[in-house]
Amino acid sequence: MKRITILFVALFCNVCFAQERGDAASLWQRFQQPADDARPMMRWWWFGPAVTHVELDREIAAMKAGGFGGFEVQPVYALSTDDPASGIVNAPYLSDTFLAALRHTSETARASGMRMDVTLGSGWPFGGPHVSITHAASEIRRVEISVPPGAATIGLPLMEPGEHGVGLFLDGVRLPLSNEAAVDVRPTSQERKAYLFMAGRTGQQVKRAAVGAEGFVIDHLSSGAVADHLAAVGDRLMSAFDGGTKPYAMFSDSLESYGASWTDDLPQEFERRRGYNLLEHLPALFAEGSDGAAVRFDWSRTLSELVDERYLTPINAWARQHGTRFRAQVYGLPPPTLSSNALVDLPEGEGADWRRFNSTRWATSAAHVYERGVVSSETWTWLHSPSWAATPLDMKVEADRHFLQGVNQIVGHGWSYSPPGVAEPGWAFYAAAALNDHNPWYPVMPTVTRYLQRVSAMLREGESESSVAIYLPTEDAFADMRPSRASVNEGMRERLEPNIVGQVLDAGQTFDFIDASAIRAGKLTHRLLILPSLTRIDPAAFERIAAWVDNGGQVLVAGALPNQGGGLMDAAASSQKVQQISRRFIEGASKERVRVVAPDSVGSTLRTVLEPTVSLAPFDSAFGFVRRRLDQGDLYFIANTGPRPIATRARFAGDNGRGEWWDAVTGERSSAGTGNIAVHLAPYESKLLVFVAGLDQIEPASEQQLAPVLDLSTGWRVQAAGVTATPPQPGASWADDPKLKYYSGSVTYRRSVVVPKAALANPTRLLLDFGTDSPLPDIRQDRPRALLDAPVRDAALVRVNGQEAGSVWLPPWRLDVTKLLRPGKNEIEIVVMNSALNALSARPRSKRLLELRYGQRFKEEDQDKMQPAPSGLLRPVTLVRAASVAEVTDSVK
Known part of the structure; x- marks a missing residue:
């Protein structure tokens, strides 16, 4: 009997191990070949719209070739007057011609395996000529x-x-x-x-409207206005897809209805919901007074409820009825709350500042607490302005900051439709990066998008894991709101000072924001809750927090506990309830689990009460991470968000005895070891760290030492495409030559290289080294970019002996060419591409006739920064040998 038991246990262990091996292998396979739906998308601006079916097809093919998985159609302002001679004709928005283009695009997208989303309007916010004065955005x-x-x-x-x-x-x-x-x-x-x-x-007009889409912005708080918009615009758009494939999703940009603070039946709705007559208290909306904050709280809460009930909920229902989904940026004016994200199928964020409050973390937090598996972000909105200045590395720098906030679907901002025949680089949006195939460095885009796809796919594995929740002071924002700026999210950053977000991150934790509605719905599942200097709090949510504390939850209070509750009518009772709970936290049995500290001591206190998820020694604030809990272990995305290397050691929660580094750029992996793990990150480098049972035994990554093999700084045959001027040898910018100062395009460097047989006999790697980078001054944080003086400007494709060796666009600016080299003579070709910025710097563009015809609908941003940038191979090129430190030491002995 004992022998049978032992045999059964052995068989059971073998089955479990095989299952673990299978899970690990499956995860690795999904990393190597990530799902198509994790590919990044692009916002596709149709200017005018003046589009042709032939060019639409060409651009869809170009997007697909670049590795994008789909697009969001966004019709916006015209960039040219009608010019039939050149084929530019602006089709009015929602005209038969426009709808035919939309239907054709859908058919091409389906045939190409591309996702297609459609904006539920033109420009933003929603509105247009169908909006009567009685349905226009309203104010008090x-x-x-x-x-x-x-x-x-x-x-x-x-x-x-x-x-x-x-x-x-x-x-x-x-x-x-x-x-x-x-x-x-x-x-x-x-x-x-x-x-x-x-x-x-308010009189606000739709911003950046297409031809024929001009008009008032809708009243987002009016059921009638929203219903009319869905009938006039939504149903008309959907008619383009009758009998065909529906859009994957219909999109709403952030609510930017400035001054929106009223709707026609607000007095009646307010009295029904709040129990008193708002018209008796109108002065309180504008000035302080004994009842001012309570009345504003009630008024703001009513606005928030109406935008949920009359805008988000009916549009989401309309989308589902039409066989699609609603993707929405659920923040802005009038004031949705964090929990309003639960009302839409696909929440989306915006903003790259991962160390402070922004609308990206607002959306991802809601997605986590309300169990939405995919959450997107509008990415590259203000990337390295002006348009065309952005590089592939810039794209990665900002995308990583979105990944660090929990995003797992990139929606790029964006791709500009451009008619054939328009002078290169074609049309571009007034703000944001120009990331289409008119950009000279676009040939490296498949490498960039493959990276984004791999990371997005891995950040959909398992579940988000955060120990900390930060309570958003929505109630205080309600009480302080004014009709001129009725927004919840816009008031959050100042209420979370002194940078509670940064303090939590520096304490080795990740977090979710949470609000009263989510807590009342039972979504507080974290280990510790931070209350940031609150005056007001929802009494029902506070009671749920107290019950959670009784069950072992911990609270960290920054400043002081709240002492007030609801609005005017229930002020006394609700405040009494809040004060009772606060006293209980200070004096009762749960006081050991509630700590009140100075706001600038949140981070230091957090380190003492909660084991860090990741502990660094030495610490570096540029290090960021996201943790995903898997069935068989843990997965981390880590990134260096700064322009200097990081060399540290780290301990990770979930370390099960064996970790692996997975490189989402190269698709390679190496052992990370366990325990106090060495972390080496080049500037802006990122990796995945995987702790999964059943991983294969692989060699640990060893510290590398580089030794020169061949100096390749001279002897190149250099040629610029389409010009007679000869660019310089590696080590100098071609933009320094007056003849090439305004050249945008590619330059090819070719030379023969004789590689000694002995160099290939050694079992180490041979790399093309393009030189080092150096940090740039930390400037203009509202325009994200890589703050590096890079040796390659802005990207390069390398061929060795006629075979593709790879691309060079990010640190450490080296490329492994070992397998492509042979003893003796070798041919190396490096094609370097810059941006379109240089060419545009010499060609100012007039908008005189355009503005006379359509008015000034946009103002191009940062035109004062339109100047030629360094281009080419800016450092000498070297063939180097990469050997482990141990190997070098042995050879010396």
Whole structure:
């Protein structure tokens, strides 16, 4: 019996080990060949729109060849007046011609295996000529009226269409508005000030609208306005796909309805929800007072509820009814909350500053707590401005900062449609990177997108793992909100100072933001919650937090515990409840699990109460990580976000005794060891660290020492495509030559190399080394870029003996060519490509006729920075031998 038991246990262990081996092998296979739906997408701007079916097909093919998995169609402003002679004709938005182009694009996308999303409007926010004045974005504004001494009436200003008075206050008393011409008052001997509150329209027009899409922005708080938009625009767009493949998703950009603060039935909805008449308290929306914060809290909460119920929910339902999904950036004005993201199929963020609050982490946090597996971000919005300045490395630098916030679907911003015959590099968006195939360095794009695809795919494995949650002070934002800027997310950063986000990251933790709605829904599953200097908190959420603490959760309070609750009508009861819970945290049995600290001590305290997920020695704030919990282990994405190398050691939670480095650029892997793991990252380098049972035994990565084999700094045959001027040898910029200063394109460097047989006999690697980089000054953080003086500007493709060796566009600026070299004579070819910036610097463009025809719909950004950039191989090239330190030591002995 004992022998049978032993045999059974052995068989069971073998089955488990085989299962583990299978899981690990499957994960590695998914890394090597990531799913197509993890490929990055592009926002595709149709200018005018003036598009032809032939060019649409060509650009879709170019996107696919570049490694993109799909696109989002965004019709925007015209870049040319109609010019039939050159084939440029602006088809009005939603015209039959436009819809035919949309349908043709859908058919080509389907045949090409490309995802197609469509913006549910033109430009942003939604609106257009179908929006009547009664459905336009609405506001509440205050007008000051002087009442002279002895005056018996107050004359009211003339109202514009869509406006009407909703309240008149004199000496703090609300006066009846019997008509809109004048109001009788009792005369006094003193001059006084009356305040008229007018409900009207913001007058905002759709930004960057296509031809025929001009008009008012819709009232996002009006059911009728949203329904009319879906009927006039949504249904019309969907008619292009009748009988065909529906778009994968319909898209809504961030809500940027400036001044939106009202809707026609707000007084009725407010009284129904809050229990009192808002019109009696209108002054509180604009000025401080005894009841001001409570009234503003109620007003803001009502706006938030209406944008959820009347904008997000019906559009998501409409999308599903039409066989598609709703992808939305759920932040802005009027004010959605973090939990509003739960109302859309595909939440999306925006913003690369991973060490402070931004809308990317807002979206990814919601995706994590509400269990959305895929969350996208609008990426490269302001990358290395002006347009055309961005490099492949710039793309990686910003994308990594989105990955570090939990993004696993990149939506690039973007790809500019450009008609044939337009002078190179063609059309471009007024702001953001120009990342289409008119960019000279586009031939390396497949390498860039393959990297992005691999990381995106791996960040969909398992589940996001964060020990810390940071409570968003939404209630305080509600109480401080004003009609001029009714946004929750825009007020968050200042409320999370002194940089609580950075403190948490520096304590070796990742985190999710969370809000009251998510906590009431039972989504607080983290180990520790940070409350950042709150005055108000939702009482029901606070009770859920207290119960969570009783079950072992820990709270770290920055500053002081909250002492107030809800709005005006329930202020006393809700505040009493909040104060009771706060006292319980300080005095009760749970006080050991609640710590109140100075705001700038959050990070140091966090290190003492929670074991770091990743512990670095020495510490480097440029090091970032994301953790994913897998069925059989853990997966980390780590990145150096700075321009200097990182050399440190790290301990990782989930270390199961064996880790592997997976390189998402090269597709290679090496052993990482266990315990105190050595971490070496070149500037802006990133890796995946995988702890999964069943990994194959592979050699550990050894420290490398480079030794020169051949000096290749001279002897190159150098030729620029399409010009007669001869570029310099490696080590100098071709832009230094006046004849090539404004040249954008490619330069080919060719030479023969005689490699000694002995160099190939040694079992080490031979690398082409393009030289070192150096950091640049840290400037203009709102325009992300690689702050490096790079040796290759801006990318290179290498061939050895007629075979592709790879591309060079990121540190450490070396390429393994061991397998392609042979003893004796070898031919090396390096094709270096710069950006289109140099050529554009010599060619200012006039928009005179365009603006006379359509008005000024855009202003190109950062044109003062339009100047030639260094180009080519800026350092000497060397063939080097890479050997481990141990190997070099042995050879010396």
